Amino acid sequence: MIRQFGPSDILxxxxxxxxxxxxxxxxxxxxxxxxxxxxxxxxSGSKALRRISAGFIRIFQGTPLLMQLFLFYFGLTVLNLxxxxxxxxxxxxxxxxxAYLGEIWRGSIEAVPSGQTEAATALSLSYRDRMQHVVxxxxxxxxxxxxxxxxVQLIKGTSLTSIIGFxxxxxxxxxxxxxxxxxxxxxxxxxxxxxxxxxxxxxxxxRLEGRMRLAFTR
Amino acid sequence: xxxxxxxxxxxxxxxxxxxxxxxxxxxxxxxxxxxIVSVLGAAARxxxxxxxxxxxxxxxxIIRNTPFLVQxxxxxxxxxxxxxxxxxxxxxxxxxVINVGAYGTEITRAGIESVPNGQIEAGRALGLGPIQIFRxxxxxxxxxxxxxxxxxxFIYLMLTSSVVSTISANDLASIGxxxxxxxFASFEIYLVVTGIYLVLSLLxxxxxxxxxxxxxxxxxxx
Numbered sequence: 001m002i003r004q005f006g007p008s009d010i011l012x013x014x015x016x017x018x019x020x021x022x023x024x025x026x027x028x029x030x031x032x033x034x035x036x037x038x039x040x041x042x043x044s045g046s047k048a049l050r051r052i053s054a055g056f057i058r059i060f061q062g063t064p065l066l067m068q069l070f071l072f073y074f075g076l077t078v079l080n081l082x083x084x085x086x087x088x089x090x091x092x093x094x095x096x097x098x099a100y101l102g103e104i105w106r107g108s109i110e111a112v113p114s115g116q117t118e119a120a121t122a123l124s125l126s127y128r129d130r131m132q133h134v135v136x137x138x139x140x141x142x143x144x145x146x147x148x149x150x151x152v153q154l155i156k157g158t159s160l161t162s163i164i165g166f167x168x169x170x171x172x173x174x175x176x177x178x179x180x181x182x183x184x185x186x187x188x189x190x191x192x193x194x195x196x197x198x199x200x201x202x203x204x205x206x207r208l209e210g211r212m213r214l215a216f217t218r
Numbered sequence: 219x220x221x222x223x224x225x226x227x228x229x230x231x232x233x234x235x236x237x238x239x240x241x242x243x244x245x246x247x248x249x250x251x252x253x254i255v256s257v258l259g260a261a262a263r264x265x266x267x268x269x270x271x272x273x274x275x276x277x278x279x280i281i282r283n284t285p286f287l288v289q290x291x292x293x294x295x296x297x298x299x300x301x302x303x304x305x306x307x308x309x310x311x312x313x314x315v316i317n318v319g320a321y322g323t324e325i326t327r328a329g330i331e332s333v334p335n336g337q338i339e340a341g342r343a344l345g346l347g348p349i350q351i352f353r354x355x356x357x358x359x360x361x362x363x364x365x366x367x368x369x370x371x372f373i374y375l376m377l378t379s380s381v382v383s384t385i386s387a388n389d390l391a392s393i394g395x396x397x398x399x400x401x402f403a404s405f406e407i408y409l410v411v412t413g414i415y416l417v418l419s420l421l422x423x424x425x426x427x428x429x430x431x432x433x434x435x436x437x438x439x440x
Binding site for chain 2: 058059061062063064066067068070071074075077078079080152156159160162163173177182183184187188190191194202
């Protein structure tokens with residue numbers, strides 16, 4: 001039975017936004033922790049660590065997020081765990097974000113002039129102190145703009161979790177569309193909501209980028 | 219203990235290779251058309267017409283701030299509601315071109331803005347017409363400057379193209395999905411399909427390096 005698209009449908013779609021936001025937050029926080037380790041490994045003195053982290057980045061940047069979601073989703077069965085779309089989505093997106101943030105932050109760490117590391121080493125600071133007090137604070141300033149840019153990509157990426165059956169914004173749109181068959185309005189609304197979430201972040205990233213460019217032009 | 223079963227994957231490996239070919243074809247078509255859209259978009263974005271500027275700006279912002287999955291749903295399911303019905307493969311190609319065109323417009327625009335003004339003035343002083351100036355003095359150096367950004371966007375496009383399987387367009391991911399529905403060896407199938415995508419992205423990045431050496435193989439200005 002096809003019914004009219006109404007206020008309750010709009011409410012249902014808007015309520016699903018929290019799952020999109022929650023999943024984005026989990027993946028971003030998990031990815032930030034993972035990404036920090038990947039970036040440190042990628043710019044470390046150990047050849048083995050650099051190789052492993054480079055391989056990790058290549059695999060996750062060289063394969064589709066959709067396939068990564070499928071692999072983690074069906075991978076739960078391989079490990080004899082019950083199928084759980086939220087868990088699979090959270091793990092897959094965390095790995096995905098770790099690879100991308102790791103690569104972004106590696107670039108930021110390497111952008112810090114090597115004289116800084118050399119000076120810190122000359123002062124006999126330990127690796128931990130060198131990173132924590134000298135390199136990372138300067139790298140962080142460079143990293144903010146591309147990190148916010150990646151956050152937009154991550155939020156959009158959560159829409160793919162609808163395909164493994166996690167009910168976030170896009171899946172809520174599909175459910176409403178199946179009942180009302182008004183795809184033009186439903187997916188238009190869903191797109192508009194993503195736009196409202198992502199556009200301010202994109203503008204913010206661009207403003208930071210412009211400011212950064214000024215700071216580095218001499 | 220889970221029992222791995224790769225037999226269905228290897229029995230149907232030719233099918234998966236055919237899927238890889240479909241993905242290459244689709245991505246390649248989307249790259250060429252997307253590059254054309256990008257150049258036209260960037261030309262409009264750097265032109266003096268305020269209307270063109272606003273239209274292309276809105277296009278770029280809307281596409282870059284909404285998920286590809288929603289874009290393709292809107293195109294494939296939404297447009298028939300206003301009387302435009304598309305074959306899934308055509309819808310997939312159009313959606314990919316529209317998507318990569320928006321990113322490519324921004325990348326090309328950045329490249330155009332990186333071309334020094336003196337170079338354009340030099341072209342004018344040599345008596346070149348506006349189209350010649352755009353083609354030889356602006357566009358080629360612009361694309362050279364942004365080549366790495368553009369090609370990584372193209373590789374990302376190839377990976378994104380797996381999403382077209384959701385509207386049952388023909389590509390590697392949809393062949394994987396068909397095989398999964400027939401054999402239920404889900405993890406094994408997607409493991410191999412993911413591996414094929416990884417090989418494809420390595421192939422594309424090798425190919426882009428060859429193209430770079432062939433097309434932009436002249437000394438830098440400074």
